[in-house]
Amino acid sequence: MDKTANLEAIVAAHSGREGPLLPILNDIQGAFGCVDEDAKRYLAGALNLSRAEVHGVVSFYHDYKSKPAKLPVLKLCRAEACQARGCDALAADIAAAAKGKCEIETVYCLGLCSVGPNAMIEQTVHARLDGPTLTKLIEAL
Amino acid sequence: MRIAISDDALALACGADAVAKAMAQAAPDADIIRVSSWGMHWLEPLVEVDGVGYGPATVDDVAAILDGSSSLNIGRIPDHPFIAKQQRLTFARAGITQPLDLEDYQATDGWLGLAKARELGPDAIIETVTESGLRGRGGAGFPAGIKWKTVADTKGPKKYIVCNADEGDSGTFADRMLMEGDPYCLIEGMAIAGLAVGADKGYIYVRSEYPHAIAKLNAAIQASADIVAPFDIEVRVGAGAYVCGEETSLLESLEGKRGEVRAKPPLPALEGLFGKPTVVNNVLTLAAVPYILANGAKAYADYGMGRSRGTMPIQLAGNLKYGGLFETAFGITLGELVNDIGGGTQSGRPVKAVQVGGPLGAYHPPGDFHLPFDYEAFTAADGLIGHGGIVVFDETADMLSQAHFAMEFCAAESCGKCTPCRLGSVRGMEVLDRIKAGGRAAADPVEILPQMHNAPKQGRSIDDELSLISDLCETMKFGSLCALGGFTPYPVMSAIEHWPEDFGARADMVKENL
Ligand SMILES: Cc1cc2nc3c(=O)[nH]c(=O)nc-3n(C[C@H](O)[C@H](O)[C@H](O)COP(=O)(O)O)c2cc1C
Numbered sequence: 113m114d115k116t117a118n119l120e121a122i123v124a125a126h127s128g129r130e131g132p133l134l135p136i137l138n139d140i141q142g143a144f145g146c147v148d149e150d151a152k153r154y155l156a157g158a159l160n161l162s163r164a165e166v167h168g169v170v171s172f173y174h175d176y177k178s179k180p181a182k183l184p185v186l187k188l189c190r191a192e193a194c195q196a197r198g199c200d201a202l203a204a205d206i207a208a209a210a211k212g213k214c215e216i217e218t219v220y221c222l223g224l225c226s227v228g229p230n231a232m233i234e235q236t237v238h239a240r241l242d243g244p245t246l247t248k249l250i251e252a253l
Numbered sequence: 254m255r256i257a258i259s260d261d262a263l264a265l266a267c268g269a270d271a272v273a274k275a276m277a278q279a280a281p282d283a284d285i286i287r288v289s290s291w292g293m294h295w296l297e298p299l300v301e302v303d304g305v306g307y308g309p310a311t312v313d314d315v316a317a318i319l320d321g322s323s324s325l326n327i328g329r330i331p332d333h334p335f336i337a338k339q340q341r342l343t344f345a346r347a348g349i350t351q352p353l354d355l356e357d358y359q360a361t362d363g364w365l366g367l368a369k370a371r372e373l374g375p376d377a378i379i380e381t382v383t384e385s386g387l388r389g390r391g392g393a394g395f396p397a398g399i400k401w402k403t404v405a406d407t408k409g410p411k412k413y414i415v416c417n418a419d420e421g422d423s424g425t426f427a428d429r430m431l432m433e434g435d436p437y438c439l440i441e442g443m444a445i446a447g448l449a450v451g452a453d454k455g456y457i458y459v460r461s462e463y464p465h466a467i468a469k470l471n472a473a474i475q476a477s478a479d480i481v482a483p484f485d486i487e488v489r490v491g492a493g494a495y496v497c498g499e500e501t502s503l504l505e506s507l508e509g510k511r512g513e514v515r516a517k518p519p520l521p522a523l524e525g526l527f528g529k530p531t532v533v534n535n536v537l538t539l540a541a542v543p544y545i546l547a548n549g550a551k552a553y554a555d556y557g558m559g560r561s562r563g564t565m566p567i568q569l570a571g572n573l574k575y576g577g578l579f580e581t582a583f584g585i586t587l588g589e590l591v592n593d594i595g596g597g598t599q600s601g602r603p604v605k606a607v608q609v610g611g612p613l614g615a616y617h618p619p620g621d622f623h624l625p626f627d628y629e630a631f632t633a634a635d636g637l638i639g640h641g642g643i644v645v646f647d648e649t650a651d652m653l654s655q656a657h658f659a660m661e662f663c664a665a666e667s668c669g670k671c672t673p674c675r676l677g678s679v680r681g682m683e684v685l686d687r688i689k690a691g692g693r694a695a696a697d698p699v700e701i702l703p704q705m706h707n708a709p710k711q712g713r714s715i716d717d718e719l720s721l722i723s724d725l726c727e728t729m730k731f732g733s734l735c736a737l738g739g740f741t742p743y744p745v746m747s748a749i750e751h752w753p754e755d756f757g758a759r760a761d762m763v764k765e766n767l
């Protein structure tokens with residue numbers, strides 16, 4: 113399926129919804145790994161919004177990227193409860209291992225705050241991480 | 254043989270799937286079921302074999318667990334002190350039922366509250382919720398019954414129930430555990446709210462960081478659609494913005510807009526989602542309602558102290574030996590929670606600071622351990638209980654870094670609508686950076702320009718910087734539109750007040766500047 117047909121299908125899937133923009137953007141981010149200029153232009157036309165409005169929404173939310181990630185994404189929690197369990201030192205420990213293997217993103221809390229440091233790789237969650245365990249996970253990517 | 258293992262995201266993150274798989278291979282005749290989590294997180298993956306618990310289990314422990322010789326044996330789980338000491342009303346099914354099993358739900362008093370609500374009708378439902386003393390569990394502690402009454406009394410053809418499941422606070426996971434572990438309880442609570450105010454549509458706004466909760470909710474909504482009809486529920490997924498937990502920002506986001514906070518009035522109860530009267534409640538608020546309807550207002554209100562009635566699912570997190578979910582009546586002290594229940598720090602070092610109420614909550618020193626868990630008591634101590642998260646730090650914590658992080662978080666998550674928050678947070682980081690560097694000997698090149706009439710013409714000492722940041726915090730506190738900018742001063746100022754030595758400041762100087 114070409115890109116426009118794909119966008120059409122995503123928009124059509126949400127046609128019955130009230131306030132459909134976020135569900136649509138979530139699906140676009142999921143399907144393409146980003147919400148790029150083409151997608152924004154298409155959505156403005158399809159939903160009868162200005163491009164500025166669509167851009168304003170897309171740029172507000174951390175989850176929407178302008179380019180797809182080249183490598184697998186590792187989301188490392190850097191919020192307080194994980195800080196108290198050593199996530200800052202962990203981030204430094206794995207920096208070298210991550211090079212060329214994955215992109216490290218910061219998230220603030222994964223809701224696993226009693227067993228940190230925690231990370232999410234794609235949709236799987238990992239807890240009780242330390243340098244060696246996380247390095248092993250990265251090497252397996 | 255009945256073997257129960259949780260499939261909650263936290264158990265999965267600790268390796269529950271691998272253990273379950275190994276169990277199935279080693280005991281092919283056993284009945285292996287996946288249940289919600291008991292909330293004893295240090296013991297996950299917790300394996301329950303015919304009522305006896307073993308944890309934290311790994312694949313290597315499977316054989317010993319099956320023949321009963323494992324040293325991980327904790328005895329009967331309900332008798333474990335961590336569970337036996339709790340008063341579980343909202344989390345009564347935690348660890349016991351299979352989250353999506355309708356028979357399990359029914360067998361554990363499920364849908365009794367909804368049946369009662371249908372019998373009572375709107376006025377009596379609202380009266381019951383008001384009398385129970387239930388207050389919003391999302392942070393602000395507003396009485397739920399009064400909010401519902403406002404929506405019920407507002408005329409309109411269309412009204413909404415919006416469940417706030419954005420749970421962005423670090424140190425909190427009770428919403429997640431409830432959505433994953435007992436989704437029908439939330440659905441029942443929302444349906445009761447719908448009956449009370451005359452709404453037939455509900456939205457659950459869940460943060461995107463919770464894929465397991467989203468999947469469970471969607472499955473549960475589908476399976477229970479006929480039971481709650483004509484009430485209809487839809488899950489909406491956020492997109493990684495902390496501020497969308499603020500109720501008006503959440504409504505903007507649901508409408509498909511930037512999550513910018515709205516000025517109040519109008520209250521969402523009068524003009525909420527798409528301008529229609531809307532109840533916005535936290536997951537835990539709504540999930541407390543089925544118990545209240547089924548057992549009566551008094552049964553709930555008998556728990557608690559002062560104006561904080563009922564129970565609170567408290568979340569023990571950070572550097573604690575026994576972290577997890579502890580639901581108990583209001584009134585338990587902070588010290589009991591940290592030392593007696595939580596077992597002190599995991600690292601074994603002394604406790605330095607405890608942040609209560611998420612990233613916008615104050616840092617408390619052990620000197621505050623006498624404080625009872627109660628909305629008013631924490632407000633009086635310049636803190637807040639928020640969504641009930643407790644994050645413990647040991648003596649290695651640097652409170653200047655924690656204060657800096659509070660400002661950094663505010664800057665990263667600010668919706669940008671008002672200046673004290675959008676700019677103040679960045680200026681706050683800069684001031685704290687300068688304090689870290691020990692003050693500034695020379696004047697700032699911009700500040701010495703002739704047109705900068707009010708700026709100092711020489712360098713600033715740490716004490717000057719501290720008075721600057723308390724000024725800034727004052728401005729943020731009183732000049733911000735919502736609590737993101739308005740409450741960020743709590744963690745910052747509490748850190749300076751209680752640990753001035755981390756800021757290179759003399760304690761008496763700090764007291765003067767505060
Ligand atoms: C920055 C900010 C973030 C918030 N995040 C949440 C949240 O994640 N979940 C929540 O229930 N309430 C959150 N709140 C509180 C909501 O604005 C609102 O008070 C609450 O949803 C009302 O429900 P309740 O009365 O049941 O607590 C937040 C408030 C602010 C200012």
Ligand code: SF4
Nearest residue numbers: 668670671674735738
């Ligand atoms: S305080 Fe911050 S988050 Fe709240 S409305 Fe103002 S800019 Fe937005």
Ligand code: FES
Nearest residue numbers: 189194222224225
């Ligand atoms: S703070 Fe890291 S998971 Fe909550």
